[in-house]
Amino acid sequence: MKKEITISDISRKCDQLTEIDKEVLIPLPYPYEHTNIELPIKRLSEEEKTRYEASLDGISAIGILKPKSKREEDELVGKFLSGLQKLFSEENNWTFLQPLMLSLEYCGKCLTCSGACPIYIASGKQEIYRPTYRSELLRRIKEKYLDKTGKITAWFKGSNIELNWLTIARLGELAYRCTLCRRCAQVCSRGIDNGLITREIRKLFSQELGIAPKELHEKGTIQQLKIGSTTGMNPAAFKDNIEFIEEEIHEKTGKKIRIPIDKKGADILLIHNAGEYLSWPENPEAFFIIFETAGLDWTLSSELVGYDAVNFGVWYDDIQLSRIALRHAKIAKDLNVKRIVIGECGHAHKAFITVADRILTGDLNIPRESCFTLLDDILQNGKLKLNPKKNVFPVTLHDPCNIVRSMGVVMPQRRILKKVCSQFREMDPHGVGNYCCGGGSGFTLLSSRNFPQWRSAISGRIKLKQILETFHDVITPEIKKYVCAPCSSCKGQIRALFNDYKVWDKCSIFYGGIVELIANAMADIKEPFINWECR
Amino acid sequence: MGIILTTLTYAAYVFIIVMYVRKAVRYARMPPHLRWDLYPVMHESRSEYGGSYYEDPEWWTKPQRKKIIKSILFIIKDNFYLGEYFHLNRGYWIFLLPWHFGFILIITLHILCFWGALAMVMGLSVSYESANFIGKAFYYSILLTGVGSFVAGSLGSIGMVIKRLSDRSLRAYASPMHYFNYFFLLAVFLSGLYVWYFTDPTFSEYREFWKGLITFNPKNVAPAAAIHIALFALLLLYLPFTRSMHYIIRFFAFLRVRWDDEPNLRGSRIEKRVQKWLNQPLDWSAPHIPTGKKWTDLTSDLTFSGQIKDR
Numbered sequence: 001m002k003k004e005i006t007i008s009d010i011s012r013k014c015d016q017l018t019e020i021d022k023e024v025l026i027p028l029p030y031p032y033e034h035t036n037i038e039l040p041i042k043r044l045s046e047e048e049k050t051r052y053e054a055s056l057d058g059i060s061a062i063g064i065l066k067p068k069s070k071r072e073e074d075e076l077v078g079k080f081l082s083g084l085q086k087l088f089s090e091e092n093n094w095t096f097l098q099p100l101m102l103s104l105e106y107c108g109k110c111l112t113c114s115g116a117c118p119i120y121i122a123s124g125k126q127e128i129y130r131p132t133y134r135s136e137l138l139r140r141i142k143e144k145y146l147d148k149t150g151k152i153t154a155w156f157k158g159s160n161i162e163l164n165w166l167t168i169a170r171l172g173e174l175a176y177r178c179t180l181c182r183r184c185a186q187v188c189s190r191g192i193d194n195g196l197i198t199r200e201i202r203k204l205f206s207q208e209l210g211i212a213p214k215e216l217h218e219k220g221t222i223q224q225l226k227i228g229s230t231t232g233m234n235p236a237a238f239k240d241n242i243e244f245i246e247e248e249i250h251e252k253t254g255k256k257i258r259i260p261i262d263k264k265g266a267d268i269l270l271i272h273n274a275g276e277y278l279s280w281p282e283n284p285e286a287f288f289i290i291f292e293t294a295g296l297d298w299t300l301s302s303e304l305v306g307y308d309a310v311n312f313g314v315w316y317d318d319i320q321l322s323r324i325a326l327r328h329a330k331i332a333k334d335l336n337v338k339r340i341v342i343g344e345c346g347h348a349h350k351a352f353i354t355v356a357d358r359i360l361t362g363d364l365n366i367p368r369e370s371c372f373t374l375l376d377d378i379l380q381n382g383k384l385k386l387n388p389k390k391n392v393f394p395v396t397l398h399d400p401c402n403i404v405r406s407m408g409v410v411m412p413q414r415r416i417l418k419k420v421c422s423q424f425r426e427m428d429p430h431g432v433g434n435y436c437c438g439g440g441s442g443f444t445l446l447s448s449r450n451f452p453q454w455r456s457a458i459s460g461r462i463k464l465k466q467i468l469e470t471f472h473d474v475i476t477p478e479i480k481k482y483v484c485a486p487c488s489s490c491k492g493q494i495r496a497l498f499n500d501y502k503v504w505d506k507c508s509i510f511y512g513g514i515v516e517l518i519a520n521a522m523a524d525i526k527e528p529f530i531n532w533e534c535r
Numbered sequence: 536m537g538i539i540l541t542t543l544t545y546a547a548y549v550f551i552i553v554m555y556v557r558k559a560v561r562y563a564r565m566p567p568h569l570r571w572d573l574y575p576v577m578h579e580s581r582s583e584y585g586g587s588y589y590e591d592p593e594w595w596t597k598p599q600r601k602k603i604i605k606s607i608l609f610i611i612k613d614n615f616y617l618g619e620y621f622h623l624n625r626g627y628w629i630f631l632l633p634w635h636f637g638f639i640l641i642i643t644l645h646i647l648c649f650w651g652a653l654a655m656v657m658g659l660s661v662s663y664e665s666a667n668f669i670g671k672a673f674y675y676s677i678l679l680t681g682v683g684s685f686v687a688g689s690l691g692s693i694g695m696v697i698k699r700l701s702d703r704s705l706r707a708y709a710s711p712m713h714y715f716n717y718f719f720l721l722a723v724f725l726s727g728l729y730v731w732y733f734t735d736p737t738f739s740e741y742r743e744f745w746k747g748l749i750t751f752n753p754k755n756v757a758p759a760a761a762i763h764i765a766l767f768a769l770l771l772l773y774l775p776f777t778r779s780m781h782y783i784i785r786f787f788a789f790l791r792v793r794w795d796d797e798p799n800l801r802g803s804r805i806e807k808r809v810q811k812w813l814n815q816p817l818d819w820s821a822p823h824i825p826t827g828k829k830w831t832d833l834t835s836d837l838t839f840s841g842q843i844k845d846r
Contacts, residue, residue, distance in 0.1 A: 092819065106780075115623055116623070156715070158709070208819055358568075360799065
């Protein structure tokens with residue numbers, strides 16, 4: 001019989017704590033139910049195994065380097081403990097102390113949350129992916145090593161856990177097996193938030209140990225602050241891109257649009273996830289067409305950071321979160337705009353509109369709103385001439401967690417879709433009860449070693465299943481279908497899923513944003529705006 | 536014996552009140568945190584589908600109408616119903632509910648005993664023969680809550696032990712403290728049940744003990760009742776060291792975190808509260824942290840944003 005993993009196993013020396021068994025993953029529906037074409041999760045090479053700590057599940061998301069000596073091991077443990085102390089002090093962690101304490105101190109260990117976790121369910125209920133597993137680890141470490149009577153009461157409270165470098169490294173990796181989607185928190189009657197605890201673990205690693213995935217930190221927030229964008233696009237390249245987009249809009253639609261950049265005193269500063277300009281330029285193009293046609297007074301910014309709405313800090317680091325949010329606000333203040341509108345990017349919505357809200361004080365506190373309410377307002381007020389019969393194909397909506405569950409923006413995007421699409425259908429569940437795309441909390445960006453395969457095989461599995469089930473009656477490749485995923489990160493994840501599972505070839509399911517559907521339905525644009533070409 | 540029980544009961548009540556208030560004050564005085572809303576937010580008019588004021592165009596120009604009472608009533612109602620367990624974890628709920636009810640009712644019993652004793656001191660007869668309606672009401676409510684508590688609590692405690700032990704996953708997350716708590720509460724409920732069934736079927740002795748408590752005139756009780764009273768007092772002394780305060784803490788977890796959607800408008804109360812913490816120096820040690828600088832300095836500070844390195 002297979003040995004079950006316990007909490008204290010996390011400290012146990014072994015080659016690999018859990019082996020991911022593809023036989024136990026939840027099955028996918030037609031046309032994937034019999035083929036058993038499970039994605040092989042690449043095993044790390046011997047060199048990678050020697051270099052990186054991956055003994056949790058054979059996956060390496062962060063790339064924690066193995067210590068070379070006992071001194072390095074002790075140093076890691078020491079730094080972790082010092083970070084742990086800071087995590088529970090008002091001075092160092094005022095930003096999340098109260099939510100963290102409430103979530104750590106009052107869990108009843110009923111495990112009700114497990115059933116809400118898409119990763120735990122999709123993985124065939126692997127114990128280490130249970131939402132409470134990593135929370136319980138932190139709780140027990142804190143109780144034993146930080147509480148005054150911790151070592152005396154360790155046995156009684158069940159917090160008898162050994163803290164060694166392996167425990168720490170595995171905990172760090174484990175913090176990147178949760179997309180922070182917070183479905184688990186939603187079902188907890190005590191208000192315990194395992195997603196928050198996961199983020200706090202990430203924060204401890206980043207802010208004290210200096211350990212974070214390079215895609216989020218070095219090539220993420222740091223690159224954004226230094227070069228201007230996490231994509232590596234500097235202000236000059238951004239301006240080039242805008243010129244290119246102006247030309248492309250003209251070619252596609254015949255409309256000659258002069259995109260306003262750095263216009264002082266405009267009503268709206270529009271900020272996109274800069275990834276859109278490079279991966280899906282049709283998305284900002286559609287925005288620009290809509291804004292111009294609706295006659296809005298708006299501008300883009302070409303300032304460093306000002307043209308990239310992303311804020312990866314919201315996933316792992318309060319300092320980086322604050323730096324970027326403050327920078328965005330300062331740019332808006334200098335432009336003297338009246339409000340900031342965030343494009344189709346879920347985490348940028350949450351980071352700038354809610355999470356960073358209380359860091360923005362005085363004249364940096366400029367109103368920020370979602371593009372969905374603005375677009376809904378434009379459509380409801382009849383500022384665009386629309387013909388929904390131009391979108392005559394089945395459309396479903398993927399709800400980005402950050403926009404629904406973390407912000408409560410649920411209906412505007414539905415009103416828009418009902419107005420511009422003639423065959424809109426909901427997923428089940430949807431709205432605030434939706435499933436994460438599997439790329440949340442930065443997962444879409446983590447491209448090192450074998451993590452992308454884990455992401456497609458496990459964290460995105462339920463979303464893929466849900467999409468296939470939503471279109472089950474029209475799944476044949478002869479009928480084109482559209483998943484509206486109004487978030488760059490979700491789109492990136494869906495793109496990876498669709499490529500890995502060859503969804504376009506087998507089912508003709510396409511993905512894209514919401515504004516593309518609006519532009520495609522605009523009566524005065526003769527040629528189809530949507531180009532059914534999977535990228 | 537009466538003096539010992541009286542002293543123990545006084546000490547237990549004082550201790551638990553002090554400890555609970557201390558904990559509540561500790562949470563209430565914690566710094567304002569960054570927002571971490573989770574929808575549906577119950578006080579929102581759009582809570583039915585999980586909508587928020589962010590769905591309004593230019594939301595900051597619209598009046599905010601919070602129905603806090605709706606949130607509070609939801610939490611109170613859920614304390615009695617445990618809705619999420621009912622919908623998602625029925626096998627757990629079926630034992631948890633009677634266990635919870637046992638606990639809620641035993642607290643209610645003691646509150647009723649206090650007021651009933653006060654009524655007795657004021658000359659009211661608390662019995663089924665009482666000519667006064669209030670006297671009768673006290674009599675029957677004490678009897679019903681007492682018996683209800685002991686029966687529900689005993690069944691719930693036994694059920695929770697069985698559930699924890701029989702479910703492999705629940706067992707893995709349980710500690711010796713969990714089982715100690717179940718058995719401790721079981722002892723309290725069973726001793727109460729014994730007293731009611733064998734020695735004090737109308738709780739007259741118990742009411743007299745309470746009358747003695749509030750008049751500082753300790754009363755002796757039969758050994759079985761003494762054991763129950765002592766166990767309950769010991770339970771009160773022990774509870775602050777457990778997670779029992781979640782009944783109260785839920786209000787913080789929901790109202791102050793999950794449903795805390797108060798926007799930071801210019802000149803608002805929240806802006807004033809946050810200001811102090813924004814002037815707090817940073818003291819984390821990673822290379823990208825400008826240790827010693829303030830949060831407010833982060834607007835312009837890029838010098839410490841770290842090096843781009845390849846791993």
